Amino acid sequence: MSDLTDLYQAVILDHNKRPRNRGRLPTATRVASGDNPTCGDNCTVYLRMEGDRIAEISFDGSGCAISQASASFMTTQVKGRTADEATARFAEFKDIVTTGRQPEDFSEVAAFAGVHAFPARIKCATLSWHAAIDALKQPDQPLQS
């Protein structure tokens, strides 16, 4: 079980137990959701942009520890960045969870590299990122209540 416990122990349980930026963001101007029909996991991402930059971000939804931790982690990684920077970040994250390569910089992400050993779970790790990228592509409009 050591690979697996390592994976969960490191960043994942931490983000899972104390999620960052969780909950609906009332000031959001862009929202997107994704779900993983295989597991029933779902994730909604809320964004407020300032120009091309992500000023605020939060997530909501339910799912396994990997998807929840990854969503929490994702918000910390893209906040304050431009859409292009966030997209590049996602590309790197996806590469890491798929291949298992240990990144040189981007250090906190290293823990997620362990996901690659559990191919069925890669979708859990990328769910929130996909929703974030979707949200970035939308036009600004006030959040419906």
Added chain:
Amino acid sequence: MSDLTDLYQAVILDHNKRPRNRGRLPTATRVASGDNPTCGDNCTVYLRMEGDRIAEISFDGSGCAISQASASFMTTQVKGRTADEATARFAEFKDIVTTGRQPEDFSEVAAFAGVHAFPARIKCATLSWHAAIDALKQPDQPLQS
């Protein structure tokens, strides 16, 4: 091929080449058809009754040598008999083609006993008999032209 050639050679080729009572019977008062969807064989039997007795009978249709010979043979066997006698005759015929037992009386039928070695063809041998029994159950009415 000896079982098979024996089977065909005896009664079957004879009845097949020179069928008895073949063709539509204009005076018929009862008609019934049957088909064998497996092969596309079909057979129509025409009857004229006098009281409970089969006064005239003929058959029509297309099919393999076994079905044609059996139809021709059938007409010779039931003509002049009552419905009950014909039904009993069919029961015996069916038993013979299914089991292959050599009948003591009912001598000409012996050739058909060979059909039992070719189970897929038993339906060919009984097709016209089924149509005849069906026709016997119908009410009398003039033949439609």
Added chain:
Amino acid sequence: MSSVFPDLRPHFPALHQTVNGKPLVYLDNGATSHKPRAVIDALVRYYERDNSNVHRGLHALSMRSTDSFEAARARVAAFIHAQDQAEIVFVRGTTEAVNIVARGLGAQLKPGDVVLTTEMEHHSNLVPWQQVAKATGATLCYVPVLGADGEGGLDLAALDTLLTPQVKVFAFTHISNTLGTINPAAELCRRARAVGALTVIDAAQSIGHEPLDVQALGCDFLAFSGHKMCGPTGIGVLYGRRALLDAMAPDETGGGMVVSVDYQGARWKPSPERFEAGTPHVAGAVGLAAAMDYIDAVGRESIAAHDHELAAYARQRLAEIPGMRILGPTAGQPRAGIVSFALGDAHAHDVVTFADQDGIALRGGHHCNQPLMRKLGLPSTARASFYLYNTREEIDVLAASLLKIQKFFAG
């Protein structure tokens, strides 16, 4: 006691492997079962010897194939006590069987009619009825499931109100694949018949696990899959009372189900051919018959007793784990070899991934039962489901693994 059937495990080749370095503990029988050597051999024998197309052939192999196929049909008829082998339609599985009967009966439904089902149906016995209701204007109603953990089973008292003369069809599962509830199927059929409703039983989880007799059940239709009862994939059965099948329009059309065709139209054969357009899964039918032989050699009474005992033992061992929430019937009620549970804060998928590291095959998710899961307030559960080759020792391995997982996620 090691197992009611200590001698069966060698018959199942797939059981003898390691997963992640541990001996496989296969507890995902609700999804599909493993196949005994006898079934695999029957498939090989068919392909090596008799293989040919059925029905329309007159040469030796074709006759042998047809005979094997029709003998399989007779075997199925005997297995479920059908009156007539024309009542056995070979299909891909439960899902296809339900679709055929839903579409077939749908032809007679109109607005105002009611199709009754239950809150515990698998999507395969739910969505086809939703589609038929939508297409015909009929109303779909649900018999509620009682209890915060679904432990109360179907609300039989509500049936009095729900079973009105407007109910034309009552479709329900024999055994819930999520809760493990064994429904009183004969009683449900009797009460449905009293208001003139036709009954459709989803027997996916009961077939091959419990004795099953369509005459005793008194149902009109019954659907099941071969792959959950030691049989091959891609084969299943729709049973229907002959008069009903013969009155129903065909579903798929094509070769083999027609009496005659011209450029204008076609006439149908009677059941079962009417519902078997195209070349059937002949090897699958032959393998299914072999599975039935295998199961009956063991004995369905014994298999049921074995399943029930393992489930009771599993419920007892799991209840020892802190934070464990177990769904379904409590002791004393009829319950099958299926135990669904939620383990404290740990999400079902995490539980399944951790158990897999210990070689244990569990299922985690909504079990194709999303509406019920939502009603019970659970996004998903983990599920252990048992069959004739499982042992008490395997449940001990499961309990030890779950305890470790619980500690990890709580700690």
Added chain:
Amino acid sequence: MSSVFPDLRPHFPALHQTVNGKPLVYLDNGATSHKPRAVIDALVRYYERDNSNVHRGLHALSMRSTDSFEAARARVAAFIHAQDQAEIVFVRGTTEAVNIVARGLGAQLKPGDVVLTTEMEHHSNLVPWQQVAKATGATLCYVPVLGADGEGGLDLAALDTLLTPQVKVFAFTHISNTLGTINPAAELCRRARAVGALTVIDAAQSIGHEPLDVQALGCDFLAFSGHKMCGPTGIGVLYGRRALLDAMAPDETGGGMVVSVDYQGARWKPSPERFEAGTPHVAGAVGLAAAMDYIDAVGRESIAAHDHELAAYARQRLAEIPGMRILGPTAGQPRAGIVSFALGDAHAHDVVTFADQDGIALRGGHHCNQPLMRKLGLPSTARASFYLYNTREEIDVLAASLLKIQKFFAG
């Protein structure tokens, strides 16, 4: 020359048996083919090792099953040159594939629309379109077959008149299972596309016999069965261009094809899952992929050349027999390894039964092609159809047997 592939026969266990005391001469490949050891082994391996339910499982066996199943899908996509594996839907066979696409496209048809097909279709690519025409009020039209023995193939000149802008769908067979005609499928697709019609190709007889590339054909949908191409029973494929499949409503509904379900309704997954309700025939898909590997190792160009050569030789040998009437294309035209014939006064079923006594497996009947047979004035024909393991010697055995039969019935 003994055979283009003298070394293949040992790969096929079913070939090595005697029938009525004679070595089996299997010439019923149009109905179904035998299976090489490699395919049987792939099935056994699946059941012995990976067997599990697909998609919804997270444990090791379930992941392996899912991987095998999806790898099979990718193999099929490569085999027919689909752009995307989501374009490959696993079904029971050609018949089911045609039913799905006929019902799916039927949702868009209305009175005045035309569905075009041909006079040489197998019932499986005919009756489903009749049903759809009946249900929607669309008109079904037929491209005529030319020649008293069907030797002229499709009337391509008539296509100019028949292919009006009202034609919404043109469904035709790639190779006629009765005549052996190879239709100019790419040209038919091109001309259909020019009037905006969608094309559906029945590839039951071409798949595994001829090189096949859906991009080169330019078709919108294509249907085939595994059992006629060395694969297992119960598995086949519907290929469809992705945008078309994603726009089409599902056919059967149930588990595995839904994104979400509540007590009111459901949302569908995209293709291919949308069309694969319930547990699929996983072993069948795995076996089909193994069949494709086997066929491509031999080479489809070579198989086609071999088939064509045997058919030409058979036509030559059969023509020597008095009273022989051979259907289908004459020399110089494209023709597949299928030879249908009528032998003087002898009915096709008698011919087949006599040939069977010599160990020869022929098919006799209407070949699920009743309207065409009626047009040609024949209640039935006998048919010899060839595949990669057949030899010229086998055709000599056939010719000798037919000559004997001719003499018997003439004498």
